[in-house]
Every structure is written in structure tokens, then in C-alpha cells.
Amino acid sequence: MAEDKEKLFEIEGLRISAKNDEGEEVKIVKGVDFNIHKGEVVALIGESGSGKTTISLATLAYTKPGLYFSGGECRLFGKDVLSMSPVEQRDLRGGNVAYLAQSAAATFNPAITINEQVTEAAVLHGRLTQEEANERAIELYHALELPDADRIGYRYPHQVSGGQLQRLMAAMALCGKPDLMVLDEPTTALDVTTQIEVLKAFKKVIREQNSAAIYVTHDLAVVAQVADHIVVLYAGEVMEQGSADQIINNPQHAYTKRLMAAARPKPTSGMGEAVTNEHHRDIDNIEVKDMTAGYGGIVDGEPVVPILRDINVSVRNGHVVGVIGESGCGKSTLARVMAGMLPPARGDVILDGKKLEGSLKNRSLEELQKVQFVFQMADTALNPKQLIGNIIGRPLEFYHGLTGKEKHKKVSEILEMVELPPAFASRYPMELSGGQKQRINLARSLAANPEVMLCDEVTSALDSIVGANVIKLLTDLRNKTGVSFVFISHDLSTVASFADEIVVLYAGRVVEQGPVNDVLDPPFHPYTRLLISSVPEMRIGWLEDTMQKREMAVGIARGVEITRRGCPFYNRCPMAIEGTCEMDTPPLRQLKEGHEIHCHQTIEALEEAEREAQQILHGYEKIGEDDQIPTAH
Amino acid sequence: MMMRMVWQRIGIGFATLIVVSIIVFIATSLLPGDVAQIILGQSATPETLAALRAELGLDQPWYVRYFSWLGDMMTGDLGISKAGGATIASLIGGRVGNTLQMAALVAVISIPISIALGLWAAMHPGTWLDRIVTFGTLATISVPEFFIATVLVLILAVELQLLPSTAYLTGNESFGQLLKALAMPLVTLVIVVSAQMIRMTRAGILNVMSSPYIEMAILKGVPRKRIILRHAFYNAIGPIVNVIALNLAYLVSGVVIVETIFAYPGLAKLMIDGVQTRDLPLVQACAMIFCGTYVVLILLADIGSIVSNPRLRNPK
Numbered sequence: 001m002a003e004d005k006e007k008l009f010e011i012e013g014l015r016i017s018a019k020n021d022e023g024e025e026v027k028i029v030k031g032v033d034f035n036i037h038k039g040e041v042v043a044l045i046g047e048s049g050s051g052k053t054t055i056s057l058a059t060l061a062y063t064k065p066g067l068y069f070s071g072g073e074c075r076l077f078g079k080d081v082l083s084m085s086p087v088e089q090r091d092l093r094g095g096n097v098a099y100l101a102q103s104a105a106a107t108f109n110p111a112i113t114i115n116e117q118v119t120e121a122a123v124l125h126g127r128l129t130q131e132e133a134n135e136r137a138i139e140l141y142h143a144l145e146l147p148d149a150d151r152i153g154y155r156y157p158h159q160v161s162g163g164q165l166q167r168l169m170a171a172m173a174l175c176g177k178p179d180l181m182v183l184d185e186p187t188t189a190l191d192v193t194t195q196i197e198v199l200k201a202f203k204k205v206i207r208e209q210n211s212a213a214i215y216v217t218h219d220l221a222v223v224a225q226v227a228d229h230i231v232v233l234y235a236g237e238v239m240e241q242g243s244a245d246q247i248i249n250n251p252q253h254a255y256t257k258r259l260m261a262a263a264r265p266k267p268t269s270g271m272g273e274a275v276t277n278e279h280h281r282d283i284d285n286i287e288v289k290d291m292t293a294g295y296g297g298i299v300d301g302e303p304v305v306p307i308l309r310d311i312n313v314s315v316r317n318g319h320v321v322g323v324i325g326e327s328g329c330g331k332s333t334l335a336r337v338m339a340g341m342l343p344p345a346r347g348d349v350i351l352d353g354k355k356l357e358g359s360l361k362n363r364s365l366e367e368l369q370k371v372q373f374v375f376q377m378a379d380t381a382l383n384p385k386q387l388i389g390n391i392i393g394r395p396l397e398f399y400h401g402l403t404g405k406e407k408h409k410k411v412s413e414i415l416e417m418v419e420l421p422p423a424f425a426s427r428y429p430m431e432l433s434g435g436q437k438q439r440i441n442l443a444r445s446l447a448a449n450p451e452v453m454l455c456d457e458v459t460s461a462l463d464s465i466v467g468a469n470v471i472k473l474l475t476d477l478r479n480k481t482g483v484s485f486v487f488i489s490h491d492l493s494t495v496a497s498f499a500d501e502i503v504v505l506y507a508g509r510v511v512e513q514g515p516v517n518d519v520l521d522p523p524f525h526p527y528t529r530l531l532i533s534s535v536p537e538m539r540i541g542w543l544e545d546t547m548q549k550r551e552m553a554v555g556i557a558r559g560v561e562i563t564r565r566g567c568p569f570y571n572r573c574p575m576a577i578e579g580t581c582e583m584d585t586p587p588l589r590q591l592k593e594g595h596e597i598h599c600h601q602t603i604e605a606l607e608e609a610e611r612e613a614q615q616i617l618h619g620y621e622k623i624g625e626d627d628q629i630p631t632a633h
Numbered sequence: 634m635m636m637r638m639v640w641q642r643i644g645i646g647f648a649t650l651i652v653v654s655i656i657v658f659i660a661t662s663l664l665p666g667d668v669a670q671i672i673l674g675q676s677a678t679p680e681t682l683a684a685l686r687a688e689l690g691l692d693q694p695w696y697v698r699y700f701s702w703l704g705d706m707m708t709g710d711l712g713i714s715k716a717g718g719a720t721i722a723s724l725i726g727g728r729v730g731n732t733l734q735m736a737a738l739v740a741v742i743s744i745p746i747s748i749a750l751g752l753w754a755a756m757h758p759g760t761w762l763d764r765i766v767t768f769g770t771l772a773t774i775s776v777p778e779f780f781i782a783t784v785l786v787l788i789l790a791v792e793l794q795l796l797p798s799t800a801y802l803t804g805n806e807s808f809g810q811l812l813k814a815l816a817m818p819l820v821t822l823v824i825v826v827s828a829q830m831i832r833m834t835r836a837g838i839l840n841v842m843s844s845p846y847i848e849m850a851i852l853k854g855v856p857r858k859r860i861i862l863r864h865a866f867y868n869a870i871g872p873i874v875n876v877i878a879l880n881l882a883y884l885v886s887g888v889v890i891v892e893t894i895f896a897y898p899g900l901a902k903l904m905i906d907g908v909q910t911r912d913l914p915l916v917q918a919c920a921m922i923f924c925g926t927y928v929v930l931i932l933l934a935d936i937g938s939i940v941s942n943p944r945l946r947n948p949k
Binding site for chain 1: 853859867941942
């Protein structure tokens with residue numbers, strides 16, 4: 001299909017290098033060839049360090065500071081962009097080739113209105129006048145289904161949501177009608193529900209504008225939805241390339257197969273390990289009772305900015321409780337209340353049957369030691385000026401009074417527990433990779449010898465293979481030490497593979513909780529359903545199928561809004577009962593031992609909805625299989 | 634949101650002034666020496682001393698004196714100089730004009746130069762011209778101002794005989810004569826205050842230049858000049874206005890050395906004279922003017938950075 005189209009970009013023998021401290025050349029990209037045709041989406045996939053971003057930036061004749069082009073050509077319509085003059089390159093960037101970065105929040109200039117940033121390149125390169133560009137921007141906002149499209153351009157970046165900003169960045173790239181768009185992990189940082197919304201918008205505009213794109217990602221399920229051609233990279237070399245269909249359904253290279261294996265599977269029951277462990281006792285370790293919390297101080301027993309409302313969660317000894325929900329649902333707030341960083345407005349935190357003080361300051365040293373927090377970003381959690389040995393040694397000294405040789409020995413032991421060599425004690429955080437830093441971050445908490453570890457999105461910043469290794473480590477630690485975990489993540493598959501129990505949090509309320517296999521099996525709370533069906537499947541055409549579903553249409557269109565009464569999910573719920581759901585607190589429906597759903601709909605109604613959805617889904621699959629519309633039986 | 638923050642800053646500024654007034658009052662009370670003794674000199678008898686003290690209110694407890702002093706100040710009555718008998722308002726009046734005139738001239742020259750040079754250096758980091766600017770400003774900051782002043786006097790006044798070495802004003806100079814008289818202290822002060830402002834502008838811009846949105850601007854093919862002026866400058870305004878405010882405050886209150894060297898009749902020199910003659914009301918009034926200047930300028934800088942921040946200007 002691609003062969004009869006016009007070649008847009010030819011990348012041939014591309015080499016990119018860096019200089020190390022001794023001034024020797026370090027090869028980063030080692031001779032890469034591939035072509036991009038008009039109207040084609042080429043995906044570059046690989047884990048971090050594979051050079052995928054570096055290669056994609058070569059089409060803009062740009063390298064990150066410290067890197068340089070050491071060979072090969074990137075030809076746009078037959079002209080090598082690497083040997084262009086700086087002025088020509090300036091017109092190439094933002095003119096012929098447009099770039100979309102991973103984090104729109106960091107990529108938009110906070111001091112300039114959205115419209116100026118969206119139209120800037122098109123006007124600057126003389127592709128459009130300011131008036132034409134403004135008109136086109138508004139057209140694009142409509143095409144990208146942005147709310148208040150006619151006026152959103154007058155806002156500043158902080159006034160729109162993350163998912164909207166990500167789509168606005170697409171408008172910024174498309175405004176000057178570029179020949180090629182480079183999309184660098186544009187959905188990686190988003191919630192699954194937001195990801196679908198953004199993917200759908202990207203796919204639509206790419207098709208309508210008939211522009212070509214390079215899509216850089218490590219997520220094969222996402223690639224399956226958007227790519228025509230896939231290039232698999234490892235350590236700066238092409239392992240395998242071919243049509244999307246061939247790579248996904250019939251991978252040849254061993255590395256591609258490995259990547260497929262590490263790709264996140266659809267969360268289903270039975271993914272986690274069975275709860276069989278000597279450390280498991282059915283005693284509550286940490287418990288949160290009737291808790292309400294928020295920010296901005298407390299007035300009349302109510303937080304000024306409420307986040308969590310009437311939360312009841314308990315973590316049994318040696319168990320892993322996964323907390324899921326979109327961003328803004330209060331997952332981190334829950335962990336902060338447990339840790340004592342945020343005193344609750346109402347309700348109690350109970351550790352080993354004993355009520356804890358709400359504030360960290362009033363807790364005893366022993367209580368502090370028993371509950372440890374692991375932060376999401378190891379980069380910011382570890383002091384860059386301290387040696388690893390000091391970072392891990394500090395809690396040993398503070399909680400256990402270890403000094404000198406004893407401390408040193410214990411640091412080595414802990415490093416071994418997180419599968420790092422003891423020699424790391426004399427290194428600085430900067431010298432470590434992302435995955436290694438996250439291990440040190442865990443080791444710091446472990447050093448306190450806690451009973452409960454609160455892990456806040458600890459794998460979210462890592463790519464799939466490194467993330468999978470960290471989960472394996474956590475599983476080992478749990479089995480070895482019997483520590484209980486509260487594991488917060490927006491990634492359902494990760495939670496499904498590691499947790500014993502799941503708490504589904506929506507807009508500050510628990511909507512469903514129970515053992516992992518029960519929560520991931522029907523009947524579902526409508527929100528749990530939305531989350532599960534939003535996880536991309538590694539199947540071409542999945543995105544289109546999913547968007548047909550009733551709950552997706554309502555659920556994707558709106559975002560998380562915290563309410564003070566009723567069920568906060570009612571405005572995104574396909575089964576909402578008007579007059580009831582938004583007014584009254586949903587009743588608790590107990591299904592099995594420990595499995596509860598908070599919903600105004602009866603269990604029977606939820607089961608019926610599930611059956612209907614399955615029927616529709618199977619209908620689609622039949623169409624796919626038979627390539628014909630099934631006749632009525 | 635923004636207005637609340639602005640009012641908050643104004644409140645804090647006011648509280649600062651009150652605290653400062655207490656400190657100034659107590660500190661000046663602690664200065665050694667007795668005004669009555671100084672006024673009456675060697676001929677004082679214990680009786681005349683006591684009578685004068687009562688007349689001056691020196692026999693009252695400190696807090697009574699503090700509130701009456703504060704009350705007088707609020708109503709614009711700065712008191713009467715204890716050495717000489719003239720009103721403090723008349724003593725200060727002329728000097729304030731001189732000081733503000735100098736500060737304004739220095740500001741008008743140094744702020745545009747500093748921002749331009751700072752931006753220019755940030756636009757060409759690592760080039761030899763950038764290094765000259767960086768090194769030059771660092772050297773200027775490290776060298777005490779009296780040294781710069783002395784060197785300037787040596788070159789411009791003694792060797793080349795271009796300019797007068799003092800800046801004594803009679804009050805009826807023409808504008809040309811005025812400029813010539815002021816040239817030496819002006820040049821000295823411009824050099825001293827510009828150095829800091831240049832460095833801060835350069836550092837502020839370069840700090841912003843490593844942000845992802847600047848890389849994005851590069852990848853959109855935006856020319857470097859526009860990146861600095863449109864994309865980086867607006868985000869660096871906060872620290873830049875703060876350093877400008879600090880330097881302006883310094884121009885009002887901290888230039889005593891330069892005023893002394895060039896015999897310029899400014900406010901700072903008046904205060905030093907006040908200390909020498911144990912003229913407490915004068916010292917207190919000068920100190921309050923200096924503190925007030927600092928508080929007002931820092932307040933303006935804070936409001937400047939609040940207003941330049943779109944997050945605060947346009948809440949969600």
C-alpha cells in the first residue's frame with residue numbers, strides 16, 4: 001500500500017554520537033534506515049535508551065545538547081536536512097516538520113496565550129497570515145473536539161486540563177500544515193481514559209489532513225491503534241521493521257517478541273499471585289475509617305477544598321492493596337492521610353488496632369517508622385548531593401540508631417535486597433539510571449523496616465520493561481519481608497498483576513473495592529467498567545470498536561469533578577438515574593466476602609448491562625472475522 | 634486571587650514598617666552619649682541638664698517616647714533637630730531632592746543598559762563577548778565602590794582633568810553644570826548597580842532557556858532573538874524586577890560612601906552627620922525614610938512579579 005505513495009522522508013545510514021568525558025565518540029544511533037511516505041504513520045518503538053526520540057528529532061535536523069550527527073542523511077523530498085543552512089533548518093522546523101512533545105504541560109510557555117503559541121510557527125514561516133492562522137486554529141480546535149473551541153485560544157496554558165493541552169499541542173503542530181508530524185510519546189503521561197480521547201483526536205486529524213507522522217512510543221497497544229508501519233529499535237539499531245499488521249501479529253525478531261511479552265496485558269482476574277504466604281494474617285495492619293479530607297484548612301469539620309469523602313479502607317497484614325482511579329480522584333491524598341502528611345478533617349487512621357494522630361508531628365518515632373512513603377519521582381525524592389550510602393543510612397540511624405560499621409553493613413544488605421551491588425553506596429543518584437534510582441527510593445523506605453509501604457505511582461515514570469522489573473522486585477520484597485503495601489497507580493494492568501485487593505477511587509469516593517479477582521470480574525461498578533475498557537488492546541481496530549460502546553461515549557467526554565453529595569460519577573455514567581444519583585449517597589452493595597460496590601443500580605442491573613455490552617462486542621468481532629454483516633438469526 | 638495576594642503584600646509591608654520603627658527607636662536610644670550633655674557642653678550643671686532633659690522629654694519611659702514619636706511622624710512632624718534647633722523636615726527636605734535626583738538619573742541610565750547587556754549576554758552564551766561581560770560584572774561586584782570611585786577620580790579628574798572631583802551643589806547650577814558636577818558619582822553608581830542587574834538578567838534568562846518550552850520554540854523554528862525576547866523574558870521578569878528594586882533602594886540609602894567621597898549632599902551623608910552629633914530625631918527620621926524606601930520598592934517588585942505571572946493574573 002505504502003509503495004505506490006510518494007516518498008516524503010528517506011532516512012539513510014543515520015548515525016548520531018556523543019562525546020564522553022575522555023573526548024571519545026560514543027555511538028548512540030548506529031546506522032538507521034527507514035522511509036516515510038505521504039499519509040503514512042511510522043511508529044518507532046523501543047525502550048528508553050533505544051534512541052527512538054533521538055532519531056525522530058533528526059527529521060528536524062535537531063539533536064539534544066551534547067549529541068551530534070556523525071553520518072548518514074535525512075532527505076525531505078530528496079534534500080538532506082542535516083546539511084541545510086541554519087536559516088533553512090529554521091524554516092524546516094515548524095514549517096515542513098512539526099514536533100509534539102511528551103508533556104504538553106511543560107512544552108507550552110506559561111506566559112503566552114494558547115492561540116499565539118499555536119499560530120506562531122505558521123505565521124513566522126510565512127505559511128499563513130495571522131488572520132488565516134487564527135481561523136485555521138479554530139477549525140483545528142473544533143476538529144480536535146476541544147470544549148469552547150472558539151475562545152479556548154485566548155486562555156493561558158494553566159487554564160485548560162492536561163488532556164486538552166495535549167490536543168492543543170496537536171493543533172500547534174498542524175496549524176502550518178506540515179509535511180510531517182513527529183509525535184514523541186504524546187499519550188504516555190495521560191490517564192487511560194484521557195489517552196483514548198487524545199488518540200482518537202490524533203487519528204482523526206492525521207487522516208483528515210492526510211499528513212505523515214512519526215509516532216514514538218514504547219507502548220505496543222497504542223502503536224497498534226495508530227501505525228501503518230513499525231520500526232523496532234534497540235540500542236540505536238533497527239531490530240525489525242514492517243507493516244503494523246506484520247509486526248503485531250507475526251513478529252520475527254526475538255527482541256520484538258520480548259517487547260510484546262512486556263506490553264501491559266488487559267487487566268483480568270487471575271493475573272495476580274494467589275494469596276498464599278506465611279506472613280498473611282487476617283489482621284488489619286492499617287485502616288482508614290469514615291475519613292474525610294481535603295486542602296485549604298478545615299471549617300466546621302469540613303475541608304475548604306474537599307477531596308476525599310467518607311473513605312473506609314483497610315489493609316491486612318502482608319497484603320497489597322492497589323488504589324486505582326484517574327488523576328484528580330484523590331489517590332495520593334489517601335496515601336498522604338495515611339502517612340500523616342495531611343491530617344483528615346474527620347475520621348481515623350488506625351495502625352495495628354491503635355488510633356494514630358492525624359498529623360505527622362504528633363506521631364511517635366515508632367509509628368513513623370512503621371509507615372513509610374515512596375514517592376513517584378525518584379529524581380526529586382533523592383537528594384542529589386548525598387551519596388546513596390547516606391540516603392539509605394539516614395533512616396537506619398534515625399529509627400534504629402545504627403552507626404559506623406553496623407550501619408555500613410546494613411546498607412549493603414538493603415542494597416542487595418533491591419538487587420543492586422553494595423558498591424552503589426559510594427555513588428550519587430545522578431550516576432544511576434531511572435530504574436536504579438527507583439530501587440534506591442524503595443531501599444530508603446525499606447531501611448526504616450516498615451510495616452506498611454505507601455507506593456505512589458512508583459512505576460509510572462518508568463518504561464514497560466523497567467517497570468515490570470520493579471514490580472517483580474516489589475513482589476519478592478513482599479514475600480520476603482511481609483510488608484503490607486498500598487500501591488497507587490493509574491495503570492490498571494500493573495495493579496492487577498501485583499495487588500491482592502483493589503480499591504477503585506472516583507472523585508474522592510470509593511466506588512468499588514474487594515479482592516482483585518472479584519473487582520476485575522463482572523459485575524462492575526460503571527466506573528470500573530470504564531477504566532477496564534479504556535486500557536488499549538494490542539489489536540488493530542480496537543480503538544474504533546471501543547468508541548462504539550455506550551459507556552465510552554459518555555465516560556470519555558467528561559472529566560473528574562468532585563461533588564459534595566450523591567455519586568460524583570453520575571455525569572459520566574451511562575446508567576445514571578436522574579434525580580437519585582446526583583442527590584443521594586449510593587448504597588453499599590455487598591457481593592461476596594469483602595467485595596462491595598457503591599451504586600444506586602442493583603447488582604442485577606449491573607450484571608444485565610455487562611451482558612448487553614458483551615453481546616455488542618461479540619457482534620463486532622463477528623463482523624471482523626467474517627468480513628460481512630451477520631444476518632439475523 | 635491576585636488582588637488578595639497584592640493586599641497581603643501591602644499588609645506585610647506595613648507590618649514591616651512598624652517593626653522597623655520599634656527597632657530604629659530602640660537602637661538609637663541605645664547609642665552612647667546624652668543629647669542634653671552635647672547641647673549644653675562643658676558648662677552644664679546637673680540642674681540645667683535635668684531641666685533640658687525634661688523639656689526634651691528624655692525623662693519619660695521609652696514606650697511613651699516611642700508612641701509620641703510615632704504619632705508625630707505619622708502626622709508629618711519629624712521633630713526638631715537636637716543639635717542646631719532647625720526642624721528636621723527642613724534639614725531633610727533639600728537632601729531628599731538631591732538623593733532622588735541622583736537615584737533617578739542612575740536608574741534611567743543603568744536599568745536599560747543592564748537589561749540590554751544581560752539579554753545580549755544571554756543570547757550569546759559562551760562567546761568571548763559574553764565572557765567579558767560576565768567577568769567584568771563579577772570584578773565590579775567584588776571591588777568595593779570606594780575603590781571604583783577613587784580610580785575614576787584618579788583618571789577623570791586628576792589625570793585627564795575632564796571632570797570636577799567633587800559634586801558639591803549650590804542649588805543654582807544650569808542643567809549642563811549640574812550634569813558635569815554629578816558625572817563622577819553618577820558613573821560610579823551606574824557601574825556598581827549595573828553589574829548586579831546584568832548578572833541577574835543573564836542568569837534569569839539562561840535559567841528559563843533550559844525549559845522544555847524553549848526547546849519547543851527552537852523546534853518550531855523560532856529565531857533566537859524572538860525566543861529570548863518573547864518566550865524567555867516574560868518568564869524571567871520576577872527575579873529581574875526584584876534585583877532592580879533592591880538596587881534602587883540601595884541608591885537611596887546605601888550610597889553614603891560615594892556621597893562622602895564626592896562630597897555630595899545626599900540623605901545618607903546627612904544621617905552620618907546626625908550620628909556624629911548624636912542628633913537622634915534626625916537619625917530616626919533618616920532611618921525610617923530608608924526603611925520606607927526599601928519596603929515600598931520591594932513591595933512594587935513583589936506586585937510586579939505577581940502581575941507578570943499569568944497563573945496569578947488569570948485564575949482558572
